[in-house]
Amino acid sequence: MSEGVMNEGVMRADTVHEAVTDEQRAAVAEFVAAVPMAVMVHSMQYEVVGANILCEGVLGCAVDDMVGRPVADFVPLGDRASATRIAVQLEHRYPDAGSTEHGRPVGALRRVRRGDGEVVSCWMHVGISMIAGRRFIVALLDLVNPVVDDTVRWRDRAERDELTGLLRRGPLLAHVDEWIVEDLPVALAFVDVDRLKSINDAHGHPAGDALLEAAGRRLHQWSPRGSVVGRYAGDEFVFAVTFDGPMGLDSAEVTESVRSAICGEPVPFGSSLLGVSVSVGVAVREPGESREALIQRADALMYRDKASRTT
Template sequence: MSGAGFLMAANFFIAQCFCFFFLAVSVRSRNRIAAQWFAGTFAVSSLSIVFEFLLANFPPPRLWTVLAFASILGGAFMLRVGIGHLYGLQANRRHLAALFSGFVLFNYVIYDLPRGTLVHAFTYQAPLAIAVAMSAWAVSRARAAAFVDRMLVVLLVMTSVHFPLKAAIAVHAGSGSVASDYLSSRFALYSQSIGAVLIVTIGLVLLCVLVLEIMADEKANAEVDVLSGVLNRRGFDSRVDALIARRGPHSIVLCDLDRFKSVNDTYGHQGGDAVIRAFGEMLKAAAPADALVARIGGEEFVIFLPFTAKDAALLFAHALRAARAVSPVPGLPEALRVTSSFGVAEIGQNEPLRFAMRRADDALYAAKNAGRDCVREAESPAVVLEVFKLAN
């Protein structure tokens, strides 16, 4: 086996590995369809290697030449579709199909051009360059902000540019007097070497994009309370510091479902879960887009309201209390009403969050002692700080 033949076999094996990797990643990725298209990209493109071997050993050469070109081109268009799914910039598949058919027909026509000329080499490589450039354009238009996205754009541009460069290399190094001479030519060795590098780098970067998104999703899922649909304590703690660091005012609202134990005792844990779920959905729907809503205990929730002064936070809490008091709980008797109590505190300048949380908790406790189903305002930061100093 020649050096080029060995590289072609290696490239085929690498492509199948990437096909398997993308299919495996598709099981966990929210971009499952994109991963499957990428698997198809490597599977279809690798068929060109099979057709190149057939070209070198079996007639008719025109058929295998066109099929080898069509498989590489098809893989490039499948890459564009996959990138469209990944980056949210869908391609018109009818247009792609028409363009693919036109390029394959064009390749069939130019087969009779004299080999070894720049015209033949360039007209063969140009459609491939255009197909890959479409993917580079899509990534750059969609979101080339993250480092891995910028790297993908660079690699795709390099891949697109390398096709016309291969035309010059084909003329200089020689690709054989007929198509079946390709495998034994020096150009095949250069072409397959460059192809191996590009296959590995583009495949790894695409895998990196998908794996990073899977990791981000896993982290997000670990910070969300499954039952209520809002953040859990871990998710709240990981996000709140960045918001507090911005110039305020900011406020904290602690809320607790009234007589929740009696709901569990009467309707079972499924009834209690229904109440938690309904309350979490209500808080998430009512809170501003930049607020943090979290479940920090069994039936206790916290809402961090950035850029919100105490008076506005109190109005917000009163609106939540009223909404909860008149809203039925799905799955429980229509007449049942589960109320809630609230403690509201505005975070003082340079006040640690734990102090503000303590003041809001004291206000919540006062609301419970006042008969529940009400809102209480926390003591000022100065009062609590003075008590803390005396206690220590």
């Protein structure tokens, strides 16, 4: 699969846009059934058209539940930029239909998202094949051995904050950048844990750490599927999500929902219960707005929220 390239991704000018026919779907089903390893086939518009039983084992999802879905559903957000590069490579490596030349597949160690949300690593070989008169992207998947998987886990650990397990600032903002490049509607929230210094002074830094860990965990548990949550700085978290433009997003509702999720219960620490309070600022990206400007607005709204509750 082309690693999460969206429908608006790189396509050839002569790409066929007609719906996949029943005859072509049947031919794809016959094709994948004959492949002796996990395989997924999707259209040049990145709709999953077929997969085999072995692919179910890799992705933890029934074939019937894969077919018809965008291939991006099975790819971690952070891998979509590299997906575009793979799509470009395939376009250059594979000749036009009818050519006597043979293309060359792209092979690499990649990450995929299983049906239960778990991210696993696999060797992936991706190429373009002509099936029933139509070009399809074919991906062969093979789960990596434990030694390689351990290396991948170390990479994942480097991207995450040690205390909370959330994304660090760099990987977090990389997700936001991808959405902005695709010109998607984006909402971004700054969440600041109030009075952390007072907690540290009164109970010690382990208490402050317990408060931060709980705030990050609760924010992550609250966040909807497809969103990203990270620790931006010492006592600041960032939550970002893209959403359906016509439906819009109520910033005030999100603000109170986040506050309720984090502050609804005190945080146990030793024999004490620590109250937790947060200031929240939610900004919805305006047309053409840069990531830096979006962050500045959310940050300013967070400080306005903090001031309104301390005066």
